[in-house]
Amino acid sequence: MPELPEVETVRRALAQHLCGQEVTAVQVLNPRLRMAVDARALAGLVGLPLQAVNRRGKYLLLLFSGRILVCHLGMSGRFSLSLPGEELPAHTHVVFAFTSRQRLVYVDPRRFGLLLLVDREELIPFFPLGPEPTDVSAVEQQLLVAKKRSKSPVRNVLLDQKIIAGVGNIYANEALFAAGIRPQTPMGRLTRKQISALSVALRQVIERAIAAGGTTLKDGSFRNALGDPGYFAVDLAVYDREGQPCVRCGKGIRRLVLTGRSAYFCPSCQH
Template sequence: MPELPETQTIAALLNKNLKGRKIVTVQVSKDYRALPSTEIFIKAVTGKEIKSVRRVAKNILIELENGNHILFHLAMTGRLLLWNDKIGNERWVKVILHLDNGVKLTFSDMRVFGKAAVLSPKQTQELEARYGPEPLDKKTTHQQLVDRLKTKRTNIKNALLDQEIISGIGNIYATDALFLAKINPFTKTSEITLENANRLLDSIRSVLKESIKLGGSTLNDKMYVDPFGKEGKYQEHFKIYSKEKCPVCGSKVSFIKISGRGTYFCPSCQPLNKQ
Protein backbone atom coordinates (compact mmCIF):
# COMPACT_ATOMS: atom_id res chain seq x y z
CA MET A 1 0.00 0.00 0.00
CA PRO A 2 -0.51 2.32 -1.76
CA GLU A 3 -0.84 0.36 -4.99
CA LEU A 4 -1.65 1.43 -8.56
CA PRO A 5 -5.17 2.83 -7.93
CA GLU A 6 -4.03 4.86 -4.92
CA THR A 7 -0.97 6.33 -6.64
CA GLN A 8 -3.02 7.00 -9.78
CA THR A 9 -5.61 8.87 -7.71
CA ILE A 10 -2.91 10.93 -6.01
CA ALA A 11 -1.04 11.70 -9.24
CA ALA A 12 -4.20 12.77 -11.07
CA LEU A 13 -5.26 15.15 -8.29
CA LEU A 14 -1.76 16.59 -7.93
CA ASN A 15 -1.52 17.12 -11.67
CA LYS A 16 -4.81 19.01 -11.67
CA ASN A 17 -3.80 21.21 -8.74
CA LEU A 18 -0.04 21.68 -9.17
CA LYS A 19 0.45 21.99 -12.93
CA GLY A 20 1.88 25.42 -13.75
CA ARG A 21 2.72 26.26 -10.14
CA LYS A 22 6.24 27.22 -9.07
CA ILE A 23 8.07 25.74 -6.09
CA VAL A 24 9.15 28.77 -4.05
CA THR A 25 10.87 27.12 -1.09
CA VAL A 26 11.57 23.60 0.14
CA GLN A 27 11.84 22.28 3.68
CA VAL A 28 13.32 18.89 4.55
CA SER A 29 13.18 17.54 8.09
CA LYS A 30 16.56 17.34 9.82
CA ASP A 31 15.97 13.65 10.58
CA TYR A 32 15.30 12.81 6.92
CA ARG A 33 17.57 12.48 3.90
CA ALA A 34 16.18 13.31 0.48
CA LEU A 35 18.06 11.76 -2.44
CA PRO A 36 20.69 11.99 -3.73
CA SER A 37 21.26 14.36 -0.81
CA THR A 38 19.07 16.88 0.95
CA GLU A 39 21.26 19.75 -0.25
CA ILE A 40 21.10 18.66 -3.89
CA PHE A 41 17.36 17.98 -3.64
CA ILE A 42 16.56 21.45 -2.31
CA LYS A 43 18.79 23.20 -4.83
CA ALA A 44 17.45 21.19 -7.79
CA VAL A 45 13.74 21.85 -7.19
CA THR A 46 13.60 25.34 -5.65
CA GLY A 47 12.31 27.96 -8.06
CA LYS A 48 11.20 25.41 -10.66
CA GLU A 49 7.81 25.33 -12.34
CA ILE A 50 5.81 22.11 -12.21
CA LYS A 51 4.93 20.91 -15.73
CA SER A 52 2.96 17.78 -14.87
CA VAL A 53 2.45 14.99 -12.34
CA ARG A 54 2.11 11.36 -13.38
CA ARG A 55 2.39 7.81 -12.11
CA VAL A 56 5.00 5.22 -13.05
CA ALA A 57 4.18 1.85 -11.45
CA LYS A 58 3.76 2.80 -7.76
CA ASN A 59 5.88 5.95 -8.06
CA ILE A 60 4.63 9.53 -8.33
CA LEU A 61 6.71 11.73 -10.61
CA ILE A 62 6.51 15.53 -10.62
CA GLU A 63 8.00 16.86 -13.86
CA LEU A 64 9.86 20.17 -13.55
CA GLU A 65 10.51 22.79 -16.21
CA ASN A 66 14.16 21.75 -16.61
CA GLY A 67 13.30 18.12 -17.37
CA ASN A 68 14.17 16.81 -13.92
CA HIS A 69 11.57 14.95 -11.87
CA ILE A 70 10.73 14.85 -8.20
CA LEU A 71 10.04 11.24 -7.28
CA PHE A 72 7.88 10.23 -4.33
CA HIS A 73 7.53 6.57 -3.45
CA LEU A 74 5.03 6.10 -0.64
CA ALA A 75 5.92 2.51 0.31
CA MET A 76 3.80 1.40 3.30
CA THR A 77 2.99 4.60 5.17
CA GLY A 78 3.86 7.55 2.93
CA ARG A 79 1.30 10.31 2.29
CA LEU A 80 1.15 13.37 0.05
CA LEU A 81 -1.22 16.10 1.20
CA LEU A 82 -2.12 19.57 -0.06
CA TRP A 83 -2.68 22.42 2.38
CA ASN A 84 -4.20 25.82 1.58
CA ASP A 85 -3.33 27.31 4.93
CA LYS A 86 -1.44 26.02 7.94
CA ILE A 87 -0.35 22.40 8.02
CA GLY A 88 -2.74 20.63 10.37
CA ASN A 89 -2.07 17.76 12.74
CA GLU A 90 -0.25 15.71 10.12
CA ARG A 91 2.61 13.83 11.80
CA TRP A 92 5.89 12.52 10.44
CA VAL A 93 6.21 15.27 7.82
CA LYS A 94 9.56 14.88 6.04
CA VAL A 95 9.35 17.24 3.05
CA ILE A 96 7.35 20.41 2.40
CA LEU A 97 7.10 22.10 -1.00
CA HIS A 98 5.87 25.70 -0.72
CA LEU A 99 4.19 26.84 -3.94
CA ASP A 100 3.76 30.31 -5.41
CA ASN A 101 0.02 30.39 -4.69
CA GLY A 102 0.45 29.69 -0.98
CA VAL A 103 -0.40 26.00 -1.23
CA LYS A 104 1.89 23.52 0.49
CA LEU A 105 2.55 19.91 -0.53
CA THR A 106 3.69 17.72 2.34
CA PHE A 107 5.32 14.29 2.17
CA SER A 108 5.02 12.39 5.43
CA ASP A 109 6.20 8.87 6.19
CA MET A 110 5.71 7.23 9.59
CA ARG A 111 7.91 4.19 9.01
CA VAL A 112 10.35 5.94 6.67
CA PHE A 113 10.20 3.20 4.04
CA GLY A 114 9.25 5.72 1.35
CA LYS A 115 11.45 7.92 -0.78
CA ALA A 116 11.75 11.53 -1.89
CA ALA A 117 14.31 12.08 -4.64
CA VAL A 118 15.17 14.27 -7.59
CA LEU A 119 15.92 12.48 -10.86
CA SER A 120 17.62 13.64 -14.02
CA PRO A 121 15.93 12.85 -17.37
CA LYS A 122 18.29 9.88 -17.80
CA GLN A 123 17.52 8.56 -14.33
CA THR A 124 13.79 8.89 -15.03
CA GLN A 125 14.19 6.81 -18.21
CA GLU A 126 16.16 4.20 -16.27
CA LEU A 127 13.42 4.08 -13.64
CA GLU A 128 10.71 3.51 -16.24
CA ALA A 129 12.78 0.79 -17.93
CA ARG A 130 12.92 -1.24 -14.72
CA TYR A 131 9.19 -1.92 -14.72
CA GLY A 132 7.05 -4.32 -16.67
CA PRO A 133 4.11 -3.24 -18.84
CA GLU A 134 1.29 -1.18 -17.40
CA PRO A 135 -1.84 -3.35 -16.90
CA LEU A 136 -4.18 -0.53 -17.97
CA ASP A 137 -2.21 0.23 -21.13
CA LYS A 138 -4.22 -0.95 -24.15
CA LYS A 139 -0.94 -2.07 -25.72
CA THR A 140 -0.47 -4.67 -22.96
CA THR A 141 -1.77 -7.96 -24.34
CA HIS A 142 -2.79 -11.28 -22.85
CA GLN A 143 -0.04 -13.00 -24.84
CA GLN A 144 2.50 -10.56 -23.49
CA LEU A 145 1.38 -11.34 -19.95
CA VAL A 146 1.60 -15.11 -20.33
CA ASP A 147 5.01 -14.84 -22.00
CA ARG A 148 6.36 -12.70 -19.15
CA LEU A 149 4.89 -14.98 -16.50
CA LYS A 150 6.66 -17.99 -17.97
CA THR A 151 10.04 -16.28 -17.54
CA LYS A 152 9.68 -16.77 -13.77
CA ARG A 153 9.63 -20.02 -11.81
CA THR A 154 7.23 -19.18 -9.01
CA ASN A 155 3.52 -19.15 -8.19
CA ILE A 156 1.11 -16.76 -9.86
CA LYS A 157 0.54 -14.67 -6.71
CA ASN A 158 4.23 -13.93 -6.33
CA ALA A 159 4.54 -13.25 -10.05
CA LEU A 160 1.82 -10.60 -10.03
CA LEU A 161 3.69 -8.72 -7.32
CA ASP A 162 6.90 -8.79 -9.35
CA GLN A 163 7.11 -5.30 -10.83
CA GLU A 164 9.33 -6.54 -13.66
CA ILE A 165 6.52 -8.76 -14.94
CA ILE A 166 3.68 -6.28 -14.70
CA SER A 167 3.79 -2.94 -12.92
CA GLY A 168 1.76 -1.36 -10.16
CA ILE A 169 -0.08 -4.39 -8.79
CA GLY A 170 0.11 -5.04 -5.06
CA ASN A 171 -1.32 -7.54 -2.63
CA ILE A 172 -4.94 -6.40 -2.52
CA TYR A 173 -5.52 -6.20 -6.25
CA ALA A 174 -3.56 -9.36 -7.04
CA THR A 175 -5.75 -11.21 -4.54
CA ASP A 176 -9.02 -9.85 -5.92
CA ALA A 177 -8.00 -10.31 -9.56
CA LEU A 178 -7.05 -13.95 -9.02
CA PHE A 179 -10.42 -14.56 -7.38
CA LEU A 180 -12.34 -13.02 -10.28
CA ALA A 181 -10.23 -15.02 -12.74
CA LYS A 182 -10.85 -18.22 -10.70
CA ILE A 183 -7.12 -18.92 -10.48
CA ASN A 184 -5.59 -20.44 -7.36
CA PRO A 185 -2.76 -18.22 -6.01
CA PHE A 186 -0.47 -21.25 -5.72
CA THR A 187 -0.74 -22.07 -9.44
CA LYS A 188 2.72 -22.26 -10.98
CA THR A 189 3.51 -19.67 -13.62
CA SER A 190 4.56 -22.51 -15.94
CA GLU A 191 0.98 -23.81 -15.80
CA ILE A 192 -0.69 -20.53 -16.78
CA THR A 193 -2.30 -20.90 -20.20
CA LEU A 194 -3.30 -18.19 -22.64
CA GLU A 195 -6.91 -18.74 -21.56
CA ASN A 196 -5.87 -18.16 -17.93
CA ALA A 197 -3.99 -15.03 -18.96
CA ASN A 198 -7.05 -13.74 -20.83
CA ARG A 199 -9.21 -14.05 -17.71
CA LEU A 200 -6.49 -12.75 -15.45
CA LEU A 201 -5.63 -9.58 -17.37
CA ASP A 202 -9.32 -8.80 -17.78
CA SER A 203 -9.81 -9.28 -14.03
CA ILE A 204 -6.78 -7.14 -13.17
CA ARG A 205 -8.12 -4.34 -15.32
CA SER A 206 -11.57 -4.68 -13.82
CA VAL A 207 -10.48 -4.35 -10.18
CA LEU A 208 -7.97 -1.57 -10.94
CA LYS A 209 -10.50 0.51 -12.86
CA GLU A 210 -13.15 0.03 -10.20
CA SER A 211 -10.74 1.04 -7.45
CA ILE A 212 -9.56 4.13 -9.33
CA LYS A 213 -13.19 5.15 -9.77
CA LEU A 214 -13.69 4.74 -6.02
CA GLY A 215 -10.52 6.62 -5.08
CA GLY A 216 -8.49 3.59 -3.98
CA SER A 217 -8.59 1.56 -0.77
CA THR A 218 -8.30 2.91 2.77
CA LEU A 219 -7.70 0.16 5.31
CA ASN A 220 -8.29 0.19 9.06
CA ASP A 221 -4.99 1.95 9.74
CA LYS A 222 -6.33 4.95 7.77
CA MET A 223 -2.85 5.56 6.33
CA TYR A 224 -4.02 6.09 2.75
CA VAL A 225 -5.98 9.20 1.90
CA ASP A 226 -5.91 11.33 -1.24
CA PRO A 227 -4.13 14.74 -1.28
CA PHE A 228 -7.21 16.39 0.24
CA GLY A 229 -7.47 13.87 3.07
CA LYS A 230 -10.35 11.92 1.53
CA GLU A 231 -10.48 8.18 2.12
CA GLY A 232 -10.90 5.69 -0.69
CA LYS A 233 -13.98 3.47 -0.97
CA TYR A 234 -12.80 0.31 -2.75
CA GLN A 235 -12.43 -1.47 0.60
CA GLU A 236 -16.23 -1.53 0.67
CA HIS A 237 -16.13 -3.53 -2.57
CA PHE A 238 -13.34 -6.07 -1.99
CA LYS A 239 -14.02 -9.24 -4.00
CA ILE A 240 -12.30 -11.73 -1.65
CA TYR A 241 -9.63 -9.75 0.19
CA SER A 242 -10.23 -9.74 3.99
CA LYS A 243 -13.45 -11.74 3.64
CA GLU A 244 -14.39 -14.78 5.75
CA LYS A 245 -16.96 -16.30 3.40
CA CYS A 246 -16.84 -16.52 -0.38
CA PRO A 247 -19.36 -14.08 -1.87
CA VAL A 248 -19.97 -16.51 -4.75
CA CYS A 249 -20.40 -19.95 -3.17
CA GLY A 250 -20.53 -19.21 0.55
CA SER A 251 -17.55 -21.44 1.38
CA LYS A 252 -15.10 -20.50 4.09
CA VAL A 253 -12.32 -18.35 2.66
CA SER A 254 -8.80 -19.66 3.15
CA PHE A 255 -6.11 -17.33 4.45
CA ILE A 256 -2.42 -18.04 4.15
CA LYS A 257 0.76 -16.03 3.81
CA ILE A 258 2.66 -16.33 0.55
CA SER A 259 6.13 -14.80 0.78
CA GLY A 260 4.93 -12.90 3.83
CA ARG A 261 1.86 -11.43 2.11
CA GLY A 262 -1.59 -12.26 3.43
CA THR A 263 -3.51 -14.09 0.73
CA TYR A 264 -7.25 -14.81 0.65
CA PHE A 265 -8.80 -17.32 -1.74
CA CYS A 266 -11.77 -19.64 -2.09
CA PRO A 267 -10.71 -23.31 -2.39
CA SER A 268 -14.00 -24.10 -4.15
CA CYS A 269 -13.99 -21.27 -6.71
CA GLN A 270 -10.22 -21.28 -7.14
CA PRO A 271 -9.25 -24.98 -7.10
CA LEU A 272 -5.60 -25.83 -7.61
CA ASN A 273 -4.62 -27.65 -10.82
CA LYS A 274 -8.04 -27.09 -12.37
CA GLN A 275 -7.31 -23.88 -14.18
Protein backbone atom coordinates in the same frame (compact mmCIF):
# COMPACT_ATOMS: atom_id res chain seq x y z
CA MET B 1 1.81 -0.12 0.86
CA PRO B 2 -0.04 2.13 -1.59
CA GLU B 3 -0.58 0.35 -4.89
CA LEU B 4 -1.31 1.73 -8.36
CA PRO B 5 -4.91 2.88 -7.71
CA GLU B 6 -3.91 4.76 -4.57
CA VAL B 7 -0.93 6.40 -6.29
CA GLU B 8 -3.09 7.34 -9.28
CA THR B 9 -5.63 8.91 -6.92
CA VAL B 10 -2.87 11.03 -5.37
CA ARG B 11 -1.53 11.93 -8.81
CA ARG B 12 -4.87 13.29 -9.94
CA ALA B 13 -5.25 15.47 -6.86
CA LEU B 14 -1.76 16.93 -7.18
CA ALA B 15 -2.20 17.57 -10.90
CA GLN B 16 -5.52 19.33 -10.29
CA HIS B 17 -4.30 21.60 -7.50
CA LEU B 18 -0.62 22.26 -8.23
CA CYS B 19 0.11 22.11 -11.97
CA GLY B 20 1.24 25.50 -13.28
CA GLN B 21 2.19 26.72 -9.80
CA GLU B 22 5.78 27.75 -9.07
CA VAL B 23 7.70 26.39 -6.11
CA THR B 24 8.45 29.23 -3.71
CA ALA B 25 10.24 27.30 -0.95
CA VAL B 26 11.35 23.80 0.02
CA GLN B 27 11.83 22.87 3.66
CA VAL B 28 13.47 19.54 4.55
CA LEU B 29 12.59 18.76 8.16
CA ASN B 30 13.86 15.18 8.22
CA PRO B 31 16.01 13.87 5.35
CA ARG B 32 15.96 10.24 6.54
CA LEU B 33 14.09 8.15 3.99
CA ARG B 34 15.02 5.07 1.95
CA MET B 35 17.65 7.34 0.43
CA ALA B 36 18.57 10.53 2.25
CA VAL B 37 16.71 13.55 0.85
CA ASP B 38 19.09 15.93 -0.92
CA ALA B 39 18.01 19.30 0.47
CA ARG B 40 20.39 21.24 -1.78
CA ALA B 41 19.03 19.55 -4.92
CA LEU B 42 15.40 20.19 -3.92
CA ALA B 43 16.21 23.85 -3.24
CA GLY B 44 16.98 24.11 -6.96
CA LEU B 45 13.24 23.70 -7.66
CA VAL B 46 12.48 27.14 -6.20
CA GLY B 47 11.20 29.41 -8.95
CA LEU B 48 10.27 26.53 -11.26
CA PRO B 49 6.65 25.75 -12.18
CA LEU B 50 5.28 22.25 -11.77
CA GLN B 51 4.57 21.30 -15.38
CA ALA B 52 2.85 17.93 -14.93
CA VAL B 53 2.30 15.08 -12.51
CA ASN B 54 2.69 11.66 -14.10
CA ARG B 55 2.76 8.11 -12.78
CA ARG B 56 4.66 4.96 -13.68
CA GLY B 57 3.60 1.88 -11.75
CA LYS B 58 3.68 2.91 -8.08
CA TYR B 59 5.95 5.92 -8.74
CA LEU B 60 4.80 9.54 -8.92
CA LEU B 61 6.73 11.74 -11.34
CA LEU B 62 6.62 15.51 -10.74
CA LEU B 63 7.89 17.20 -13.89
CA PHE B 64 9.77 20.50 -13.80
CA SER B 65 11.88 22.17 -16.48
CA GLY B 66 14.62 19.64 -17.25
CA ARG B 67 14.08 17.78 -13.98
CA ILE B 68 11.80 15.15 -12.52
CA LEU B 69 11.08 14.55 -8.85
CA VAL B 70 10.69 10.77 -8.52
CA CYS B 71 8.48 9.85 -5.58
CA HIS B 72 7.67 6.45 -4.08
CA LEU B 73 5.42 6.25 -1.05
CA GLY B 74 7.03 3.11 0.33
CA MET B 75 4.95 1.46 3.05
CA SER B 76 3.56 4.47 4.90
CA GLY B 77 4.32 7.59 2.88
CA ARG B 78 1.66 10.06 1.87
CA PHE B 79 1.34 13.51 0.34
CA SER B 80 -1.14 16.03 1.70
CA LEU B 81 -2.13 19.54 0.65
CA SER B 82 -2.38 22.23 3.29
CA LEU B 83 -2.26 26.00 3.75
CA PRO B 84 0.19 28.12 5.78
CA GLY B 85 -0.74 28.14 9.45
CA GLU B 86 -2.14 24.61 9.45
CA GLU B 87 -0.28 22.32 11.82
CA LEU B 88 2.10 19.92 10.13
CA PRO B 89 1.42 16.22 10.80
CA ALA B 90 3.82 14.13 12.84
CA HIS B 91 6.56 12.47 10.78
CA THR B 92 6.62 15.29 8.21
CA HIS B 93 9.80 15.05 6.15
CA VAL B 94 9.53 17.68 3.41
CA VAL B 95 7.30 20.70 2.76
CA PHE B 96 7.01 22.30 -0.68
CA ALA B 97 5.42 25.78 -0.87
CA PHE B 98 3.77 27.06 -4.07
CA THR B 99 2.68 30.44 -5.41
CA SER B 100 -0.96 29.51 -4.73
CA ARG B 101 0.03 29.47 -1.01
CA GLN B 102 -0.73 25.76 -0.93
CA ARG B 103 1.83 23.48 0.67
CA LEU B 104 2.63 19.96 -0.47
CA VAL B 105 3.58 18.00 2.63
CA TYR B 106 5.34 14.63 2.56
CA VAL B 107 4.72 12.45 5.64
CA ASP B 108 6.29 9.03 6.20
CA PRO B 109 6.31 7.38 9.66
CA ARG B 110 8.23 4.26 8.56
CA ARG B 111 10.64 6.16 6.28
CA PHE B 112 10.68 3.69 3.36
CA GLY B 113 9.60 6.31 0.82
CA LEU B 114 11.72 8.01 -1.82
CA LEU B 115 12.06 11.61 -3.00
CA LEU B 116 14.78 11.77 -5.64
CA LEU B 117 15.41 14.60 -8.09
CA VAL B 118 16.85 13.45 -11.43
CA ASP B 119 17.51 15.00 -14.82
CA ARG B 120 14.95 13.94 -17.41
CA GLU B 121 17.44 11.93 -19.43
CA GLU B 122 18.27 9.90 -16.30
CA LEU B 123 14.72 8.62 -15.94
CA ILE B 124 14.73 5.83 -18.55
CA PRO B 125 17.29 3.56 -16.83
CA PHE B 126 15.60 4.29 -13.50
CA PHE B 127 12.55 2.17 -14.37
CA PRO B 128 13.08 -1.50 -15.30
CA LEU B 129 9.32 -1.96 -14.99
CA GLY B 130 6.82 -4.10 -16.84
CA PRO B 131 3.74 -2.73 -18.62
CA GLU B 132 0.88 -1.05 -16.81
CA PRO B 133 -1.82 -3.54 -15.74
CA THR B 134 -4.39 -1.69 -17.83
CA ASP B 135 -2.55 -2.70 -21.03
CA VAL B 136 -4.25 -6.08 -21.46
CA SER B 137 -2.32 -7.19 -24.54
CA ALA B 138 1.10 -6.36 -23.08
CA VAL B 139 0.22 -7.97 -19.74
CA GLU B 140 -0.93 -11.15 -21.47
CA GLN B 141 2.36 -11.37 -23.36
CA GLN B 142 4.33 -10.87 -20.14
CA LEU B 143 2.40 -13.61 -18.38
CA LEU B 144 2.86 -16.01 -21.30
CA VAL B 145 6.62 -15.47 -21.05
CA ALA B 146 6.47 -15.95 -17.26
CA LYS B 147 4.55 -19.21 -17.77
CA LYS B 148 7.58 -20.63 -19.58
CA ARG B 149 10.19 -19.25 -17.18
CA SER B 150 8.71 -19.22 -13.70
CA LYS B 151 7.76 -21.96 -11.25
CA SER B 152 6.53 -19.45 -8.67
CA PRO B 153 2.90 -19.15 -7.54
CA VAL B 154 0.92 -16.90 -9.85
CA ARG B 155 0.25 -14.43 -7.02
CA ASN B 156 3.99 -13.91 -6.60
CA VAL B 157 4.45 -13.39 -10.33
CA LEU B 158 1.82 -10.64 -10.31
CA LEU B 159 3.77 -8.82 -7.59
CA ASP B 160 6.97 -8.77 -9.65
CA GLN B 161 7.20 -5.16 -10.85
CA LYS B 162 9.52 -6.16 -13.70
CA ILE B 163 6.69 -8.28 -15.11
CA ILE B 164 3.73 -5.94 -14.43
CA ALA B 165 4.10 -2.46 -12.95
CA GLY B 166 2.00 -1.23 -10.07
CA VAL B 167 0.21 -4.39 -8.90
CA GLY B 168 0.40 -5.10 -5.17
CA ASN B 169 -1.06 -7.77 -2.92
CA ILE B 170 -4.58 -6.36 -2.66
CA TYR B 171 -5.26 -6.18 -6.38
CA ALA B 172 -3.37 -9.36 -7.23
CA ASN B 173 -5.70 -11.28 -4.90
CA GLU B 174 -8.79 -9.54 -6.27
CA ALA B 175 -7.82 -10.14 -9.90
CA LEU B 176 -7.16 -13.82 -9.24
CA PHE B 177 -10.60 -14.17 -7.67
CA ALA B 178 -12.19 -12.44 -10.67
CA ALA B 179 -10.35 -14.83 -13.01
CA GLY B 180 -11.19 -17.92 -10.92
CA ILE B 181 -7.53 -18.84 -10.24
CA ARG B 182 -6.09 -19.79 -6.86
CA PRO B 183 -3.13 -17.63 -5.80
CA GLN B 184 -0.90 -20.63 -5.03
CA THR B 185 -1.25 -22.11 -8.54
CA PRO B 186 2.22 -22.47 -10.13
CA MET B 187 2.56 -20.03 -13.01
CA GLY B 188 3.61 -22.78 -15.37
CA ARG B 189 0.33 -24.65 -14.90
CA LEU B 190 -1.89 -21.84 -16.12
CA THR B 191 -3.57 -22.34 -19.48
CA ARG B 192 -3.56 -19.68 -22.16
CA LYS B 193 -7.29 -19.19 -21.50
CA GLN B 194 -6.62 -18.57 -17.81
CA ILE B 195 -3.84 -16.11 -18.61
CA SER B 196 -6.13 -14.22 -20.97
CA ALA B 197 -8.87 -14.08 -18.32
CA LEU B 198 -6.38 -12.90 -15.68
CA SER B 199 -5.07 -10.12 -17.95
CA VAL B 200 -8.61 -8.80 -18.44
CA ALA B 201 -9.42 -9.18 -14.73
CA LEU B 202 -6.37 -7.13 -13.74
CA ARG B 203 -7.44 -4.21 -15.88
CA GLN B 204 -11.02 -4.35 -14.63
CA VAL B 205 -10.05 -4.53 -10.96
CA ILE B 206 -7.50 -1.71 -11.27
CA GLU B 207 -9.95 0.55 -13.14
CA ARG B 208 -12.71 -0.07 -10.59
CA ALA B 209 -10.33 0.68 -7.74
CA ILE B 210 -9.17 3.93 -9.34
CA ALA B 211 -12.80 4.99 -9.82
CA ALA B 212 -13.38 4.33 -6.10
CA GLY B 213 -10.35 6.39 -5.07
CA GLY B 214 -8.26 3.38 -4.02
CA THR B 215 -8.55 1.16 -0.96
CA THR B 216 -8.45 2.30 2.65
CA LEU B 217 -8.33 -0.72 4.96
CA LYS B 218 -9.35 -0.93 8.62
CA ASP B 219 -6.09 0.66 9.75
CA GLY B 220 -7.04 3.81 7.84
CA SER B 221 -3.49 4.15 6.57
CA PHE B 222 -4.32 5.44 3.09
CA ARG B 223 -5.67 8.94 2.59
CA ASN B 224 -5.44 10.87 -0.65
CA ALA B 225 -3.79 14.29 -0.87
CA LEU B 226 -7.04 15.94 0.27
CA GLY B 227 -7.32 13.67 3.31
CA ASP B 228 -10.12 11.50 1.94
CA PRO B 229 -10.14 7.67 2.19
CA GLY B 230 -10.50 5.30 -0.75
CA TYR B 231 -13.79 3.42 -0.96
CA PHE B 232 -12.82 0.26 -2.85
CA ALA B 233 -12.60 -1.65 0.46
CA VAL B 234 -16.37 -2.19 0.36
CA ASP B 235 -15.94 -4.00 -2.97
CA LEU B 236 -13.15 -6.35 -1.91
CA ALA B 237 -14.18 -9.92 -2.68
CA VAL B 238 -11.40 -11.85 -0.93
CA TYR B 239 -8.61 -9.64 0.40
CA ASP B 240 -8.51 -9.50 4.21
CA ARG B 241 -11.82 -11.44 4.38
CA GLU B 242 -10.62 -14.72 5.92
CA GLY B 243 -13.58 -16.74 7.21
CA GLN B 244 -16.17 -14.41 5.71
CA PRO B 245 -18.65 -15.75 3.13
CA CYS B 246 -17.71 -15.57 -0.53
CA VAL B 247 -19.70 -12.91 -2.37
CA ARG B 248 -20.49 -15.48 -5.09
CA CYS B 249 -21.05 -18.84 -3.42
CA GLY B 250 -21.18 -18.13 0.32
CA LYS B 251 -18.33 -20.45 1.31
CA GLY B 252 -15.71 -19.14 3.74
CA ILE B 253 -12.74 -17.26 2.31
CA ARG B 254 -9.43 -18.91 3.11
CA ARG B 255 -6.03 -17.41 3.82
CA LEU B 256 -2.58 -18.81 3.19
CA VAL B 257 0.92 -17.37 3.35
CA LEU B 258 3.10 -17.18 0.24
CA THR B 259 6.68 -15.97 0.76
CA GLY B 260 5.68 -14.20 3.95
CA ARG B 261 2.59 -12.42 2.63
CA SER B 262 -1.06 -13.31 3.02
CA ALA B 263 -3.07 -14.53 0.05
CA TYR B 264 -6.84 -14.98 0.06
CA PHE B 265 -9.10 -17.14 -2.09
CA CYS B 266 -12.44 -18.88 -2.30
CA PRO B 267 -11.98 -22.69 -2.29
CA SER B 268 -15.10 -23.11 -4.46
CA CYS B 269 -14.88 -20.29 -6.99
CA GLN B 270 -11.12 -20.48 -7.60
CA HIS B 271 -9.38 -23.55 -9.01
